[in-house]
Amino acid sequence: MAAPSTSPSLPPALADAVRDDASLRRFLHGLPGVDQVGVEQRAAGLGTRSIKKASKQWAIDTAISMVDLTTLEGADTHGKVRSLAAKARRPDPDHPDVPRVAAVCVYPDMVETAVEELRGTGIDIASVATAFPSGRSSLKVKLEDTAYAVDAGATEIDMVIDRGAFLSGRYGQVFDEIVQVKHACGDAHLKVILETGELATYDNVRRASWLGLLAGGDFIKTSTGKVSPAATLPVTHVMLQAVRDWHTQTGELRGVKPAGGIRTTKDAIKYLVAVHEVAGPEWLTPTLFRFGASTLLNDLLMQRRTQLAGHYSGPDYVTVD
Amino acid sequence: MWEYAPAPESRDIANLKPNYRMFIDGQFVEGAGDPLKTVNPGTEEVLAEVSTAGQADVDKAVKAARRAYERVWGRMPGAERAKYIFRIARLIQERARELAVLESLDNGKPIKESRDVDVPTAAAHFFYHAGWADKLGYAGYGPDPRPLGVVGQVIPWNFPLLMAAWKIAPALATGNTVVIKPAETTPLTALVLAEIIQQADLPPGVVNILAGAGDVGAAVVSHPDVDKVAFTGSTEVGKIIQRQLAGTGRRLTLELGGKAANIVFDDAPLDQAVEGIVNGIFFNQGHVCCAGSRLLVQESVADELLEKLHVRVSTLRVGDPLDKNTDVGAINSREQLTKIQELVESGDAEGAERWTSACPLPDKGFYFAPTVFSNVSQAMRIAREEIFGPVLSVLTFRTPDEAVAKANNTPYGLSAGIWTEKGSRILWAAQKMRAGVVWANTFNRFDPTAPFGGYQESGFGREGGRTGLEAYLDV
Numbered sequence: 001m002a003a004p005s006t007s008p009s010l011p012p013a014l015a016d017a018v019r020d021d022a023s024l025r026r027f028l029h030g031l032p033g034v035d036q037v038g039v040e041q042r043a044a045g046l047g048t049r050s051i052k053k054a055s056k057q058w059a060i061d062t063a064i065s066m067v068d069l070t071t072l073e074g075a076d077t078h079g080k081v082r083s084l085a086a087k088a089r090r091p092d093p094d095h096p097d098v099p100r101v102a103a104v105c106v107y108p109d110m111v112e113t114a115v116e117e118l119r120g121t122g123i124d125i126a127s128v129a130t131a132f133p134s135g136r137s138s139l140k141v142k143l144e145d146t147a148y149a150v151d152a153g154a155t156e157i158d159m160v161i162d163r164g165a166f167l168s169g170r171y172g173q174v175f176d177e178i179v180q181v182k183h184a185c186g187d188a189h190l191k192v193i194l195e196t197g198e199l200a201t202y203d204n205v206r207r208a209s210w211l212g213l214l215a216g217g218d219f220i221k222t223s224t225g226k227v228s229p230a231a232t233l234p235v236t237h238v239m240l241q242a243v244r245d246w247h248t249q250t251g252e253l254r255g256v257k258p259a260g261g262i263r264t265t266k267d268a269i270k271y272l273v274a275v276h277e278v279a280g281p282e283w284l285t286p287t288l289f290r291f292g293a294s295t296l297l298n299d300l301l302m303q304r305r306t307q308l309a310g311h312y313s314g315p316d317y318v319t320v321d
Numbered sequence: 322m323w324e325y326a327p328a329p330e331s332r333d334i335a336n337l338k339p340n341y342r343m344f345i346d347g348q349f350v351e352g353a354g355d356p357l358k359t360v361n362p363g364t365e366e367v368l369a370e371v372s373t374a375g376q377a378d379v380d381k382a383v384k385a386a387r388r389a390y391e392r393v394w395g396r397m398p399g400a401e402r403a404k405y406i407f408r409i410a411r412l413i414q415e416r417a418r419e420l421a422v423l424e425s426l427d428n429g430k431p432i433k434e435s436r437d438v439d440v441p442t443a444a445a446h447f448f449y450h451a452g453w454a455d456k457l458g459y460a461g462y463g464p465d466p467r468p469l470g471v472v473g474q475v476i477p478w479n480f481p482l483l484m485a486a487w488k489i490a491p492a493l494a495t496g497n498t499v500v501i502k503p504a505e506t507t508p509l510t511a512l513v514l515a516e517i518i519q520q521a522d523l524p525p526g527v528v529n530i531l532a533g534a535g536d537v538g539a540a541v542v543s544h545p546d547v548d549k550v551a552f553t554g555s556t557e558v559g560k561i562i563q564r565q566l567a568g569t570g571r572r573l574t575l576e577l578g579g580k581a582a583n584i585v586f587d588d589a590p591l592d593q594a595v596e597g598i599v600n601g602i603f604f605n606q607g608h609v610c611c612a613g614s615r616l617l618v619q620e621s622v623a624d625e626l627l628e629k630l631h632v633r634v635s636t637l638r639v640g641d642p643l644d645k646n647t648d649v650g651a652i653n654s655r656e657q658l659t660k661i662q663e664l665v666e667s668g669d670a671e672g673a674e675r676w677t678s679a680c681p682l683p684d685k686g687f688y689f690a691p692t693v694f695s696n697v698s699q700a701m702r703i704a705r706e707e708i709f710g711p712v713l714s715v716l717t718f719r720t721p722d723e724a725v726a727k728a729n730n731t732p733y734g735l736s737a738g739i740w741t742e743k744g745s746r747i748l749w750a751a752q753k754m755r756a757g758v759v760w761a762n763t764f765n766r767f768d769p770t771a772p773f774g775g776y777q778e779s780g781f782g783r784e785g786g787r788t789g790l791e792a793y794l795d796v
Binding site: 032033034035037038039041042048049050051052053054055056058059062241248272276277281284 | 322323324325326327328433437588589590591592593596597628636645646742762763
């Protein structure tokens with residue numbers, strides 16, 4: 001197995017976990033299980049938090065600043081990416097005080113366009129890579145895909161893990177791939193997409209989360225958005241718990257990104273409550289939590305206007321991009 | 322830092338009245354006792370004045386119940402009784418918000434619990450038992466099991482409406498009539514239930530609701546014309562009642578105290594175990610007879626679990642019971658708060674290590690910050706006595722046998738929790754547990770279909786499920 005390129009100073013227990021294939025398997029299978037009923041009950045319970053007034057306004061602005069504004073369609077064009085970039089720069093033209101989003105997320109061949117449009121804004125350019133969304137290609141192709149995006153100027157890479165390898169227990173292979181992609185990223189941040197909808201069990205989600213963290217992922221991300229179910233609250237709970245445990249053991253802060261299926265402000269706030277109470281308040285920042293979403297932003301903007309104006313406006317008052 | 326803005330439920334929804342009266346023979350009446358003032362434990366304000374019963378009122382109520390039993394309810398076909406009980410269930414649902422807010426005002430429990438647990442479960446008990454009313458011949462007690470007659474019931478302050486439902490629903494379904502007394506500090510929701518019973522057109526005298534302190538309860542349970550007594554409350558009072566009823570031939574079921582063990586084995590799903598521990602002891606401020614007040618954790622995971630537990634307990638929001646984001650509300654009374662404080666001090670004195678959540682507490686009202694004692698030994702008072710508050714005692718064990726031995730080492734035996742991913746260990750431990758209810762990988766789950774009750778000093782008789790019907794039938 002390749003050595004992870006980051007975390008040179010893992011605590012002994014974790015350094016031992018990545019020594020070889022067998023140790024890695026032992027470590028992942030030795031993690032405490034996740035009780036399905038319990039985690040779903042907790043997620044539903046936290047979902048009843050009532051966020052009002054100033055705390056809601058804060059949540060909406062924070063959520064906007066955490067959005068990875070995404071377009072991942074076969075039909076994407078440069079024009080589409082340009083208008084998305086404009087939206088990212090100024091989400092609500094009537095309200096210049098709206099925070100900008102965290103990043104724009106596109107396919108590798110669109111990175112160049114996004115870079116041109118976002119130069120000097122501080123908005124990150126995320127690109128999916130590694131034969132997204134299935135991950136079914138050779139390592140060589142995956143690394144070249146990554147290098148292509150990074151060379152074009154992507155500052156963040158959203159890679160997919162090889163779910164086939166993971167489900168057949170070849171954890172070492174998945175680990176090596178992440179390590180090598182991380183290496184190919186250079187300075188770009190790496191988000192590791194677990195595609196939790198294909199992992200099926202919460203135990204697998206926890207193992208994959210640790211695998212991604214051990215291999216050096218800066219973020220662990222739920223889904224590609226191409227598989228149903230995409231992000232769910234309980235899955236995000238399990239991942240938030242993993243980054244929290246990682247922090248307890250290593251002192252490092254790693255991020256979480258739920259992606260797909262989060263469309264309303266109400267949902268976004270439930271996620272923020274989970275971040276706040278499961279991981280902890282220090283995770284409530286775009287450097288440690290992101291939403292992968294396309295339609296969420298407009299709902300956040302509409303709710304923001306409602307909070308300020310005291311009445312609902314309508315979808316025609318926010319821009320469609 | 323993200324501070325949640327206050328999100329209080331409106332207290333107007335409770336429809337609070339300045340005076341509440343007792344319900345006897347289908348009428349709201351003044352009692353001969355001195356009126357009591359019921360207090361909002363969250364603010365220490367007086368909520369309302371409630372008239373209480375004298376001995377003559379108890380006689381009147383029992384007579385009304387006897388008459389209703391002999392003339393109407395005892396001979397009514399089950400299918401007809403069911404209609405009334407279904408109607409009560411639906412009316413509880415219709416007035417759910419009102420009941421929830423009133424319960425939180427009078428009891429101090431957080432609105433999210435009265436809204437999501439107490440009131441829906443109370444309605445569920447009426448729905449469930451309504452379904453039994455015309456099927457008693459198939460309950461396994463012979464083809465035509467008979468009711469007992471007049472039932473005297475006394476219930477505690479920790480789940481005022483829910484306990485009333487637990488008691489009244491099976492009694493009505495089986496054809497008995499009821500004289501019930503809610504707790505002195507929490508009479509309001511039971512008296513609104515009386516309104517609902519009136520709205521449901523239940524024949525007069527079938528359910529009579531008295532108010533007052535322990536003396537009224539004593540008069541109800543010792544009344545010579547009561548055929549059966551059902552009591553939920555302290556073991557101390559339960560023993561007095563049992564002594565009183567010995568030799569009278571009257572039936573008795575008791576649901577008393579507990580000091581439940583929540584056992585966490587080293588292969589447990591730790592994050593969910595932490596949730597279960599928190600739910601087990603901090604749900605309803607720990608005012609739960611089946612609370613998981615003794616945590617038994619395997620030594621090999623004790624440090625990790627305790628660290629996670631402290632982090633989690635620190636996130637509990639203590640305060641205004643009406644705030645929808647409150648996790649732990651107010652202690653029901655000053656008396657109970659004093660009792661909790663006294664036991665916690667004994668924990669300090671006996672050498673346990675106290676950790677208390679740093680959460681802010683309101684200036685007024687009865688509040689107690691969530692507290693976890695570690696390094697507790699079986700000999701300490703905090704490991705043996707029921708604290709009935711948000712205080713957890715943590716003990717450790719080395720082997721499964723030791724866990725079982727320690728869990729059973731109590732005069733109580735109401736509930737227990739087992740946390741392990743190993744199915745065979747769950748079955749093994751559950752079989753060894755001397756407790757009426759054993760939860761595996763969960764805690765404090767209540768359902769009208771599941772019988773609930775205790776061993777030893779936790780009482781006898783079951784409530785809920787098919788088994789629970791037996792307590793109200795002549796079998």
